[in-house]
Amino acid sequence: MNYPAGTAYIDGAFVPMSEAKISVLDWGFLHSDATYDVVHVWKGRFFRLDSHIERFLRSADRLRLTLPVSPGELARILAECVARSGFQDAYVEMVLTRGASPTFSRDLRDARHQLICFAIPFGWILRPEQREAGLSIVLSDIRRIPPDSVDPTVKNYHWLDFVMGLYDAYDRGAQSAVLTDAGGNLAEGPGFNIFTVRQGRIATPDRGVLRGVTRQTAIALAAELGFPLEERLVAAAEALAADEVFVTSTAGGIMPVTRINAAAVGAGRMGPVTRALLEAYWARHDDPAWSTSVDEVLSGNLAG
Numbered sequence: 001m002n003y004p005a006g007t008a009y010i011d012g013a014f015v016p017m018s019e020a021k022i023s024v025l026d027w028g029f030l031h032s033d034a035t036y037d038v039v040h041v042w043k044g045r046f047f048r049l050d051s052h053i054e055r056f057l058r059s060a061d062r063l064r065l066t067l068p069v070s071p072g073e074l075a076r077i078l079a080e081c082v083a084r085s086g087f088q089d090a091y092v093e094m095v096l097t098r099g100a101s102p103t104f105s106r107d108l109r110d111a112r113h114q115l116i117c118f119a120i121p122f123g124w125i126l127r128p129e130q131r132e133a134g135l136s137i138v139l140s141d142i143r144r145i146p147p148d149s150v151d152p153t154v155k156n157y158h159w160l161d162f163v164m165g166l167y168d169a170y171d172r173g174a175q176s177a178v179l180t181d182a183g184g185n186l187a188e189g190p191g192f193n194i195f196t197v198r199q200g201r202i203a204t205p206d207r208g209v210l211r212g213v214t215r216q217t218a219i220a221l222a223a224e225l226g227f228p229l230e231e232r233l234v235a236a237a238e239a240l241a242a243d244e245v246f247v248t249s250t251a252g253g254i255m256p257v258t259r260i261n262a263a264a265v266g267a268g269r270m271g272p273v274t275r276a277l278l279e280a281y282w283a284r285h286d287d288p289a290w291s292t293s294v295d296e297v298l299s300g301n302l303a304g
C-alpha cells in the first residue's frame with residue numbers, strides 16, 4: 001500500500017499517514033457508519049474553517065455520534081496535522097466513526113466513537129491548469145440515494161451511487177457524473193454541487209443535496225457580484241440547455257463544466273459568470289472574514 005505524505009491524528013496521537021490505521025471491525029468501515037468533513041488550506045490559511053466544523057458537529061449530532069473533543073480542540077488538532085505535515089496547501093479531513101463495541105456486542109449504543117483527522121496534499125476535482133478546458137461530465141441514469149433514506153445534508157460515505165456514476169462517466173469518456181433524483185431533477189456529483197446559468201440567471205438545486213460550503217460561498221459571491229440566483233428544483237434538461245454550468249467543492253473551488261453527455265455547454269469554454277465567481281472565490285482566500293492562518297488556529301484563535 002502506498003501512502004501520501006502528510007500527518008494524521010488517530011487514537012489521540014499524531015502519526016505519519018502510513019501509520020494511521022483503524023480496526024477492520026470499526027462500523028465506520030463495515031457499514032459506512034461515520035460522518036466526515038473536509039476543509040482546505042491555501043497558502044497557509046484555512047478557508048471557512050468555522051463553517052466546516054459547524055457542519056461536522058451538526059452531522060455528528062444527527063447521526064448520534066459524540067465528538068470526543070471540543071470544537072476548539074478539534075480546530076487545533078486539524079492545524080497541528082497541517083503544521084506537522086509542512087504543507088502550505090492541504091486537503092484536511094476530519095472523520096468521526098461509530099467505532100465498535102469493546103465487547104464486540106452488536107448494540108450500537110456500546111460503540112466507542114473514533115475521531116480521525118489528517119492533512120494530505122491538496123486534492124483537485126479539476127486542476128488549475130485544466131480550468132480553461134473545463135470538466136466533461138455525464139448526467140447519469142443512476143439515481144441519487146433518496147434524501148428520506150440517507151440525509152444528504154449530513155456529509156456521509158454512502159457513495160456507491162456516485163461510484164457507479166463515475167464508472168458510467170469513464171465508460172462514456174467523461175471525467176465525472178451528476179446524479180438526478182426520481183423526478184429527473186439535478187442532485188449532485190461525487191464531491192460537488194452543481195449550478196446552471198441561463199441568460200445571466202444562476203440556479204442550483206435546493207433539496208436532496210449537501211449544503212456545500214463552497215456552494216454557500218458561491219451563493220454569497222453571486223449576491224455580491226449582482227448575479228441573480230435561485231435555489232430551487234433544477235430539471236436535468238436545464239443543464240443541457242444552459243449557457244454555463246459550474247460545480248463547487250472544497251476539492252477545487254468553483255469549476256467550469258464545458259461538456260455534458262459529450263455535447264458542448266454553451267460556447268464549450270468557461271463562461272463569464274463562472275469566471276467572475278471563480279476569480280472572486282480565490283481572491284477571498286486571504287480575507288480574514290473567511291480565512292484563518294494555521295498559526296492563528298494553533299495559538300487558539302478560532303475564526304474564518
Ligand SMILES: Cc1ncc(COP(=O)(O)O)c(C=O)c1O
Nearest residue numbers: 191192193210212213214249250
Ligand atoms: C456529496 C457532496 N456534495 C457536495 C460537496 C461539496 O461540499 P463542499 O463545498 O463543502 O466541499 C461534497 C464535498 O465533498 C460532497 O461530498
